[in-house]
Amino acid sequence: MARQPLAERRAATRAKIAALKAEIAKMDAIAAERIGRLAVRAGLADLALDDDTLSREFEAIASRHAGAENAIDQADDQAK
Template identity: 45%
Template sequence: MARQQSRATIEAEIASLQRKLANLDKAQAERIGKIAVKAGLAGLDLTDAQLTEAFSELARRFRKEGAPEGREQSEPKPEGEGRSERKGNGTSEPDANPSGSSKKAHGGEE
């Protein structure tokens, strides 16, 4: 019969996983932030609430369009209540202009 791990060992593993999760969160936040700046969001005078709602709408859109079959999608939990899986096009890059509109329509140059 296998020997059980001690409480201290399990707590150390949990702490290690929490650090890994924090690092992943930081990397994803940086990635999303860079994309938001590239898309021109940094130049807009928006409140955090407005940005949160816009990102929530975007997440809902991708959950509906990109949901793998047989997998139920749930609404994101409010901040601090858990994590949701990454959804979207399955790559680390955003879809190239998924709306079909030009950059000029968003205040950028083509």
């Protein structure tokens, strides 16, 4: 079987990368919709918070729970 020319291999690889980027964008959109729904349900939409304040609060939530998530991941790895 003849090897594909470099240009064809590069084009195929770029197409795969584009498909993966699109998949990541879709995953991000789904996550954003989920978080948005939860934020509205929790009443955050009714608060007069600017974007910077809200962003800092989300970052604080993420940092508080990142340690717990890492501990769970490590426990799962040790169990294997």
